[in-house]
Amino acid sequence: MTAVIPPSVGAARGLVEPVLRDAVARLDPLTARVASYHLGWTDPAGGPVSSGGKALRPALVILSGRAAGGSAEQYLPAAAAVELVHAFSLLHDDIMDGDRMRRHRPSAWTVFGCSAAILAGDGLLSLAGELLLEDGAPGRVRAAHRLSIATRELVAGQALDLEFELRSDVSLDECREMATLKTGSLLACACSIGATAAGGPAPLVAALTAFGTEAGLAFQLTDDLLGIWGSPEVTGKPVLSDLRSRKKSLPVVAALTSGTAGGERLAGLLAGSEPLAEADLQEAARLVEETGGRSWAETEAKHRLDAAERHLADVDMPADVRAEFLDIAHFLTSRGH
Amino acid sequence: MTAVIPPSVGAARGLVEPVLRDAVARLDPLTARVASYHLGWTDPAGGPVSSGGKALRPALVILSGRAAGGSAEQYLPAAAAVELVHAFSLLHDDIMDGDRMRRHRPSAWTVFGCSAAILAGDGLLSLAGELLLEDGAPGRVRAAHRLSIATRELVAGQALDLEFELRSDVSLDECREMATLKTGSLLACACSIGATAAGGPAPLVAALTAFGTEAGLAFQLTDDLLGIWGSPEVTGKPVLSDLRSRKKSLPVVAALTSGTAGGERLAGLLAGSEPLAEADLQEAARLVEETGGRSWAETEAKHRLDAAERHLADVDMPADVRAEFLDIAHFLTSRGH
Numbered sequence: 001m002t003a004v005i006p007p008s009v010g011a012a013r014g015l016v017e018p019v020l021r022d023a024v025a026r027l028d029p030l031t032a033r034v035a036s037y038h039l040g041w042t043d044p045a046g047g048p049v050s051s052g053g054k055a056l057r058p059a060l061v062i063l064s065g066r067a068a069g070g071s072a073e074q075y076l077p078a079a080a081a082v083e084l085v086h087a088f089s090l091l092h093d094d095i096m097d098g099d100r101m102r103r104h105r106p107s108a109w110t111v112f113g114c115s116a117a118i119l120a121g122d123g124l125l126s127l128a129g130e131l132l133l134e135d136g137a138p139g140r141v142r143a144a145h146r147l148s149i150a151t152r153e154l155v156a157g158q159a160l161d162l163e164f165e166l167r168s169d170v171s172l173d174e175c176r177e178m179a180t181l182k183t184g185s186l187l188a189c190a191c192s193i194g195a196t197a198a199g200g201p202a203p204l205v206a207a208l209t210a211f212g213t214e215a216g217l218a219f220q221l222t223d224d225l226l227g228i229w230g231s232p233e234v235t236g237k238p239v240l241s242d243l244r245s246r247k248k249s250l251p252v253v254a255a256l257t258s259g260t261a262g263g264e265r266l267a268g269l270l271a272g273s274e275p276l277a278e279a280d281l282q283e284a285a286r287l288v289e290e291t292g293g294r295s296w297a298e299t300e301a302k303h304r305l306d307a308a309e310r311h312l313a314d315v316d317m318p319a320d321v322r323a324e325f326l327d328i329a330h331f332l333t334s335r336g337h
Numbered sequence: 338m339t340a341v342i343p344p345s346v347g348a349a350r351g352l353v354e355p356v357l358r359d360a361v362a363r364l365d366p367l368t369a370r371v372a373s374y375h376l377g378w379t380d381p382a383g384g385p386v387s388s389g390g391k392a393l394r395p396a397l398v399i400l401s402g403r404a405a406g407g408s409a410e411q412y413l414p415a416a417a418a419v420e421l422v423h424a425f426s427l428l429h430d431d432i433m434d435g436d437r438m439r440r441h442r443p444s445a446w447t448v449f450g451c452s453a454a455i456l457a458g459d460g461l462l463s464l465a466g467e468l469l470l471e472d473g474a475p476g477r478v479r480a481a482h483r484l485s486i487a488t489r490e491l492v493a494g495q496a497l498d499l500e501f502e503l504r505s506d507v508s509l510d511e512c513r514e515m516a517t518l519k520t521g522s523l524l525a526c527a528c529s530i531g532a533t534a535a536g537g538p539a540p541l542v543a544a545l546t547a548f549g550t551e552a553g554l555a556f557q558l559t560d561d562l563l564g565i566w567g568s569p570e571v572t573g574k575p576v577l578s579d580l581r582s583r584k585k586s587l588p589v590v591a592a593l594t595s596g597t598a599g600g601e602r603l604a605g606l607l608a609g610s611e612p613l614a615e616a617d618l619q620e621a622a623r624l625v626e627e628t629g630g631r632s633w634a635e636t637e638a639k640h641r642l643d644a645a646e647r648h649l650a651d652v653d654m655p656a657d658v659r660a661e662f663l664d665i666a667h668f669l670t671s672r673g674h
Contacts, residue, residue, distance in 0.1 A: 028493035030500055092459060096452035115433035115499055118455060119492055122429060122462070126488035129466045133482040141478055145470040151463035155456055156365035162452055163367055 005054060006327040012059035012079065015072055019080040023127045027120075034120035038091050038108040053103070056328065057082045057190040063325055064208055065194030067317040068201075070137075075194040077135035078143055082190045084128040085147060089154050089186070091121040096162065097245070104236035125151065137197040146196055150189035157182025164248040168267065175253040176217070183223075184216030191215070191325070203315060210311040211325065218304035219332040221297045224249035228285055229294075240281040243288075246270045250300070255293030262291040305333050342391060343664040349396035349416065352409060356417040360464045364457075371457035375428050375445040390440070393665065394419045394527040400662055401545055402531030404654040405538075407474075412531040414472035415480055419527045421465040422484060426491050426523070428458040433499065434582070441573035462488065474534040483533055487526035494519025501585040505604065512590040517550065520557040525549035528662070544652040548662065551645035556669040558638035561586035562631065565622055577618040580625075583607050587637070592630030599628040642670050 024035050036042040043049050058079035065075030093099070094107040095114055101107060109117035128151075132144040160178040164170045191212030192205050226235050227242030227249055235241065242249050248256075252270075256263050266287040269280055276284070288294055308329050312322055361372050373379040380386050395416035402412030430436070431444040432451055438444060446454035465488075469481040497515040501507045528549030529542050563572050564579030564586055572578065579586050585593075589607075593600050603624040606617055613621070625631055645666050649659055 026489065028496045030496040031492055088459075092455055096455060114451070116496075118429055118433060119496055119499070122425075122458075123489060123492040125459070125462060126485050126492060130482060130485035130489065133478055133485065141470055144481065145467060148463050148467035148470065152363065152460060152467065155368055155460040155463060159365045159367040159453075159456055162456070 004331075006059070006324065006331050008063065008324040009055055009059040009328065009331070011072075012062050013053075013055035015062070016055055016058040016076055016079045016083060019076045019131070020083060023080060023084065023131055024124075026127065026130075027123045030116060031120050031123040034108055034112045034116050035087070035124055037111065038102075038117075038120060039087055040103060040105075044111045053083075053087075055083065056332070057086050057186070059328060060187070060190040060212070060325075061194045063194065063321055063328075064191050064196075065198050066321045067208065067325075068195035068198035068204060070194065070198040074137060075197055077131045078137070078140075078147075078193050078197045081128040081132040081144075081147055082186065082193060084124045084131070085151055085154070086186060088121045088124040088128070089151075089158070091117055091124065093158060096158065099237075099245075101237050135197065138199040139197045143193045143197040146189055146193055150185045153181045153185035157185065161248075165246070168271065170248050170253055170256075172250075172253050172257050175248060175250055179217055179220040179250060180213065183220040184213040187216035187219065188212035204317070207311050207315040211308045211329075214304045214308035214311060215329045215332060218301045218308065218329070221250055221301035221304065222333045224251050225294065225297055225301075228252075228288060240285055243270075243281050243284045244276060246276075251288050251293040251297035253293075254296040255288040255291040258291040258293065260291045262287045266291065301333050305329060341668075343396070343661065343668050345400065345661040346392055346396040346665065346668070348409075349399050350390075350392035352399070353392055353395040353413055353416045353420060356413050356468070357420060360417060360421065360468055361461075363464065363467075364460045367453060368457050368460040371445055371449045371453050372424070372461055374448065375439075375454075375457060376424055377440060377442075381448045390420070390424075392420065393669070394423050394523070396665060397524070397527040397549070397662075398531045400531065400658055400665075401528050401533075402535050403658045404545060404662075405532035405535035405541060407531065407535040411474060412534055414468045415474070415477075415484075415530050415534045418465040418469040418481075418484060419523065419530060421461045421468070422488055422491070423523060425458045425461040425465070426488075426495070428454055428461065430495060433495065436574075436582075438574050472534065475536040476534045480530045480534040483526055483530055487522045490518045490522035494522065498585075502583070505608065507585050507590055507593075509587070509590050509594050512585060512587055513554070516554055516557040516587060520560075521550040521553035524553035524556065528552070541652050541654070544648050547648040548645045548666075551641045551648065552666045552669060555638045555641035555645065555666070558587055558634045558641065559670045561588050562634055562638075565589075565625060566631075577622055580607075580618050580621045581613060583613075588625050588630040588634035590630075591633040592625040592628040595628040595630065597628045599624045603628065638670050642666060 024032050027035060033046050037044060040053055061079035061082050062072045062075055090102065091108055094102055095109045095117055099107055100110050108120065128147065129144060132140060132147060157178050161182060188209045192208040195205050195208055228240060228251065232239055238244065255266050266284055269284050309326060312325055361369050364372060370383050374381060377390055398416035398419050399409045399412055403409065427439065428445055431439055432446045432454055436444055437447050445457065465484065466481060469477060469484060494515050498519060525546045529545040532542050532545055565577060565588065569576055575581065592603050603621055606621050646663060649662055
């Protein structure tokens with residue numbers, strides 16, 4: 001079953017989308033068109049469509065501001081800025097990874113070409129800084145600085161991901177570090193930047209950061225499981241998508257480093273560069289399961305979620321904010337299961 | 338002859354390079370390696386080389402801070418940030434334009450691949466915001482905001498440049514707008530951001546911005562002339578490079594819109610998509626000259642330089658700072674002539 005989207009996520013989307021649309025309208029027409037398509041607002045010709053992303057990160061930013069005692073409206077520029085950085089990274093990652101589908105649609109580079117997609121990503125990233133620095137929130141400078149660092153960490157995570165493609169000896173620790181940088185950093189930033197912008201106390205910001213890092217890892221583990229066993233209706237990608245692209249995801253690396261005959265067989269299957277036959281893909285998925293890669297990732301996701309909850313329990317915040325944070329964390333780790 | 342590099346540019350390089358190296362060292366190893374190569378500090382294997390860029394923009398940032406009464410050291414983060422944005426844009430532009438040479442060396446994407454080059458550009462752009470927001474200068478937020486806007490304008494200029502490649506009806510006004518966005522914006526930002534960071538008076542910031550915009554256009558016109566008639570030793574690119582790539586540079590568009598038979602012949606030559614023969618390239622260059630494209634660009638560059646000087650005369654600043662600004666403006670428009 002597909003988990004129900006938490007109400008705070010739906011509300012965040014309604015609040016942040018006008019801010020995002022105003023921001024994207026500052027871009028030149030070509031770049032704005034690619035960005036609008038990528039954000040799910042328009043079709044390739046620029047006509048309006050009604051889809052759009054889930055606004056998970058904006059919802060976390062708003063909750064984070066509320067945790068520090070602010071109102072949702074106060075943290076919308078930060079919420080929009082985090083979403084812009086997220087959109088930028090997906091746009092560029094799709095080019096680098098050669099991913100042709102994104103949210104059930106052809107990815108932007110396949111529609112507009114690589115140059116326009118590179119440029120649209122650059123434009124979205126520049127808008128993030130622009131928005132955040134216009135904000136009147138007391139901690140906006142610290143927030144903008146934090147977002148720059150998260151962006152640098154995103155880049156570092158993607159760099160490791162690219163490097164792993166060329167290596168056959170990736171350890172589980174390295175893979176976890178990559179996931180922490182690539183997914184955990186921006187999620188940790190989303191969970192804490194509202195409190196930072198609000199000038200909230202350092203222990204609150206630290207606890208929210210730790211919550212976001214752990215929730216981010218749980219999310220990545222879930223996403224990696226979906227990348228193998230998720231149905232195309234949920235993931236918007238072909239079945240066994242991550243095996244097809246030989247991605248060194250966490251469950252795959254757990255299987256490869258299991259020290260089992262199945263792990264060696266899996267390494268052999270993933271070693272070549274020719275497209276894998278459907279039978280090989282099925283066997284690879286079975287091997288990840290048989291060698292314990294799947295159950296390890298499922299257990300690890302639960303542990304990470306528990307750790308995230310403990311960090312949240314460490315600090316004071318309004319009860320409804322805490323409940324909504326947990327609601328989103330559970331949603332992140334239950335999509336499509 | 339090649340014009341002598343102004344002393345303030347050499348001094349700026351010595352001041353800003355340590356700040357840039359510290360910043361790049363924050364990147365992950367893969368991204369840092371590509372960035373270091375692109376910045377001219379290392380060879381493809383990561384071994385040190387002694388070249389590096391000219392630090393024109395950092396010199397302008399430092400002068401701009403001094404114009405508002407600051408000392409050079411105070412504005413080094415802003416100087417480094419502008420150089421990082423410049424480096425980011427060159428890295429991504431080379432990929433989009435398919436340019437294989439940069440500063441007499443193979444461009445980064447030809448050495449490390451497109452993915453690593455996209456990522457290194459992203460890393461450099463994120464570092465620019467990070468550095469500027471750590472700075473203690475009073476106007477750092479306004480400066481960082483200004484740099485974000487300049488980056489968005491750079492993107493808009495490059496978007497127009499890409500669009501022009503597909504069109505045969507580009508007007509001179511459109512071409513000038515593109516050059517203003519692509520070259521003028523960041524140069525205007527470089528000329529004013531030091532004063533902005535110093536909390537300098539609005540009329541000074543406005544005059545320095547106008548100076549930088551005009552000097553930027555004069556620079557682009559000069560660069561476009563070099564793109565056709567510059568020697569490979571000066572440009573680091575093949576002879577007739579911009580005609581080879583059918584670039585709609587300012588002198589070319591002036592020729593194409595001259596309403597002459599030569600302009601029509603030039604349009605015919607540039608219309609195809611097959612590589613142009615050497616004889617065709619020679620003829621195209623002659624046509625730009627015969628139709629007045631070359632002399633228009635030379636005269637226009639002089640007019641822009643005069644306008645830049647007038648803007649500088651409008652405001653008070655130390656005499657040595659004014660002289661150094663003019664020195665750099667003249668250098669920008671005399672390279673290789």
